[in-house]
Amino acid sequence: MSDRVREVLVVDHIGYRYYRDTDGRPFLPADRNRVRLITDIRKVDQARGDELAAVVGVPRGDGALLDAAALFHHTASGRSLEGVVALSEGLLLTAGGLRDRLGVPGPTEQQVLRYRDKVTMKEHLREHGIRVPDFAPFTEADAERLLRRHGRVVVKPRRGESSADITFLDGADALHRLLASAREDLTGYEVEERIGGRLFHIDSVVRDGVPLAATAGRSVQDTTSYRRLEAFRDVAVGPGRTLDRLLRFNRDVLACYPDFSGVTHLEVFLDDDEVCFCEIGGRPGGGGIIPGFRSRTGVNLDEVTIRAQLGDEIVRPAPPAAHLTGYALVYAPAGRLETDLTPPDADWIIDTQLRFRVGDLMPEPAGWNQAAATVTVRGDTETEVESRLDQVIELLEDRLRGTGRAGGRP
Incomplete structure (x- = not known):
């Protein structure tokens, strides 16, 4: 990379302190980067450093405001963004989509899907001969089919994090209870055999x-x-x-x-x-x-x-x-x-x-x-x-x- 200072957008919701080493050394030093930060509004107080050119706080999970803030950063300085960075698992796809829309190099949304969406990643690896669980995008029919075949299954959000909203099913009655109690549409879920070991x-x-x-x-x-x-x-x-x-x-x-x-x-x-x-x-x-x-x-x-x-x-x-x-x-x-x-x-x-x-x-x-x-x-x-x-x-x-x-x- 040249010595020219580049414009970098950081999309964050864990706090800007994670963009520094334990000794305080910034991972995006000011002599090489001008950082435009979008962060959780509750963590704006962590936004400190000579490399920071502008900071916008948005409520976590508000995708529309995050997109608006990214567009603001992209146009406000008169210099286009040259990189988009995200550390959080839940923002990797967001960062890929922003790169696509803003014409910024780096991992695209389609590339990120192969290691972020649980169905896409298994389809990709199964095609390459990797042993993956028997799986399917969630439907009642596919859950019943996998239960008949394996006896027990797991239902997970396709893009879930931190083992949240995982349900273990060991029979048709458990499946029916899940369907009756589901607080949301399960089309964003997958079902797969429960692996031992x-x-x-x-x-x-x-x-x-x-x-x-x-x-x-x-x-x-x-x-x-x-x-x-x-x-x-x-x-x-x-x-x-x-x-x-x-x-x-x-x-x-x-x-x-x-x-x-x-x-x-x-x-x-x-x-x-x-x-x-x-x-x-x-x-x-x-x-x-x-x-x-x-x-x-x-x-x-x-x-x-x-x-x-x-x-x-x-x-x-x-x-x-x-x-x-x-x-x-x-x-x-x-x-x-x-x-x-x-x-x-x-x-x-x-x-x-x-x-x-x-x-x-x-x-x-x-x-x-x-x-x-x-x-x-x-x-x-x-x-x-x-x-x-x-x-x-x-x-x-x-x-x-x-x-x-x-x-x-x-």
Whole structure:
């Protein structure tokens, strides 16, 4: 890229602080970028930095206002936009559509669909010989057909996030209850066979469909544990046959996206017999995946995502370090937070993200990503990582119960 300063539109609803590294270094430095930001109106206070040329806050989910703000940014300065960036899963398609309409380079809406829409991605990968669940866009007839064939199925929003609005069906009666209680038209859903085996994820930095570095993790709980207020644990997979199988499947899947560069988050089911695709995202995974990946490779996945969407060079990360990482999501019941959830200092705690401060009113979690606290740890073995996560969970859940165990090292 030349030294000329470019005009970049950032479409955001998580807050502009995620566009900086932990040391405050901007991912879009002012000497190379003039940033025009559209962000959640509740997070405008995070919009700070010399690179910011203009900021517009819009209510989250208001697509018409977001489109109007993008057009304003595109025309107001007298210089056309040269890039559109989005980190949030729910805004990837929006960013692709804006690139198409404004004539801006980068991933198009059609390209994004292949790793954002659950039906489109499975159709794409099935055509390339990847093992995917038996699936169909949701209709009552297709749900009945898949139930007869497999005995149990899962109904998911095609473009859903964070395991929200997922329903497990184990027979015709369950299907009829779903249809009777559905609060919306289910045409935006898919139905698929429920796969056995454990859920794993592989997170990669990718250049032209080839992983340059990848780590894998194992979900200890299911991703709907938030509905039970049960803490979720995820532990990195150490060297061995399981990791080899996961990385090989990851390479096979990414080869089906030869035009993709950036970051992928692939979820798969694994048992003794096979690896089966679950879903893929063209963005960093949530929870503690970003700090864990950085701890092992020195690379921030958000920064790689931004660079890729702007067509900048994707540099090969260092091979993952020998130590392992893992993270815990601790959920809280609805109510007012009365105790600080910051864990005590420990050299093996590498990151803590708190959703609430003391005194805040906490709603009931409505998705996997709505934890009160997310804590990422490191350890030499999977067993050590899992043990340390258990210590953190016990401490924070005791605080949430008001038992007073708020001191000492976890």
